[in-house]
Amino acid sequence: MADASFDVVVIGGGHQGLIAANYMVRNGYTVGLFEQRRELGGGGATESRPISGFLGNPCAHVAGLWASPVNQDFKLHERGLNYIFPPVHASMVFPDGRCIVSYRSIDWDKETGMVVPQPDIIEKNIKEVERISPSDADVMAKLAADGKVWEWGFAAMQVLWNPPALPDEIDPIEALIADPNSGIDRRHQFMSATEYVCDLFESDELRAHSLRMLGSAGIYPDDAAPLPVMLSNVPQQVFGSAAVYTKGALIMPSMPFRGL
Numbered sequence: 347m348a349d350a351s352f353d354v355v356v357i358g359g360g361h362q363g364l365i366a367a368n369y370m371v372r373n374g375y376t377v378g379l380f381e382q383r384r385e386l387g388g389g390g391a392t393e394s395r396p397i398s399g400f401l402g403n404p405c406a407h408v409a410g411l412w413a414s415p416v417n418q419d420f421k422l423h424e425r426g427l428n429y430i431f432p433p434v435h436a437s438m439v440f441p442d443g444r445c446i447v448s449y450r451s452i453d454w455d456k457e458t459g460m461v462v463p464q465p466d467i468i469e470k471n472i473k474e475v476e477r478i479s480p481s482d483a484d485v486m487a488k489l490a491a492d493g494k495v496w497e498w499g500f501a502a503m504q505v506l507w508n509p510p511a512l513p514d515e516i517d518p519i520e521a522l523i524a525d526p527n528s529g530i531d532r533r534h535q536f537m538s539a540t541e542y543v544c545d546l547f548e549s550d551e552l553r554a555h556s557l558r559m560l561g562s563a564g565i566y567p568d569d570a571a572p573l574p575v576m577l578s579n580v581p582q583q584v585f586g587s588a589a590v591y592t593k594g595a596l597i598m599p600s601m602p603f604r605g606l
């Protein structure tokens with residue numbers, strides 16, 4: 347092994363190292379991947395935890411990027427990758443006993459890799475909000491009616507999942523900001539999470555529900571997060587754009603890579 351030579355050496359067999367290495371092998375490079383631990387997968391490794399008889403992992407438990415092109419490029423579903431889509435995406439209970447539930451409103455066609463919105467569930471989510479605040483339900487209904495929320499979400503995902511645009515290129519979010527018909531409010535780029543949700547929604551309940559969703563993405567109330575991060579969490583998640591679980595472990599998209 348000491349005198350082995352490779353075109354590329356990848357240090358670390360975590361989720362990203364495995365993906366990068368597999369793309370390079372696919373493009374004809376010889377790749378040596380070195381992992382210090384006995385188990386591949388890094389933060390997403392499947393281990394026997396928290397007690398014997400169960401499988402868990404050290405870090406990632408929710409697969410937010412389940413529609414990643416990686417799945418299709420390597421046909422990971424044919425190698426055992428399968429997701430569990432919980433019917434409820436998120437919920438919040440308030441001190442007076444009322445609650446908001448955001449039902450999961452998108453599905454995944456694993457053959458095409460496309461995300462498929464479920465209009466009846468979107469409608470159900472708007473009705474949920476209507477119980478709390480008719481005016482916030484109106485905001486949601488308008489966003490859903492002309493498909494803006496999905497257009498924003500798709501642009502956000504393109505920015506978040508791809509390498510940054512080159513200096514002379516306009517990324518999809520910049521294009522939306524420049525388009526007066528996109529419905530994007532330019533001021534939102536400069537707001538903290540709290541200012542953003544207060545600008546979007548009128549009720550404290552929906553604001554709190556939205557802030558909790560941003561919190562689970564690592565964005566705290568005073569943070570001014572990049573617009574793609576805001577848009578991919580709120581209003582996307584209030585509409586039930588889902589985080590999912592990987593069958594057989596908590597998150598293991600990298601598991602099928604082991605045999606490649």
Ligand SMILES: Cc1cc2nc3c(=O)[nH]c(=O)nc-3n(C[C@H](O)[C@H](O)[C@H](O)COP(=O)(O)OP(=O)(O)OC[C@H]3O[C@@H](n4cnc5c(N)ncnc54)[C@H](O)[C@@H]3O)c2cc1C
Binds near residue numbers: 362363381382404
């Ligand atoms: C607490 C926590 C919760 C998270 N929850 C989620 C979640 O719910 N959903 C989600 O999608 N993501 C989540 N993440 C993020 C996710 O775990 C990471 O994005 C992902 O693991 C990053 O993959 P990586 O390959 O870059 O690095 P890692 O997964 O950290 O892998 C790095 C690998 O490199 C190895 N290594 C390091 N140094 C060397 C060396 N010198 N020689 C050889 N090997 C080396 C390590 O042993 C490790 O296996 C969470 C992260 C944390 C910390």
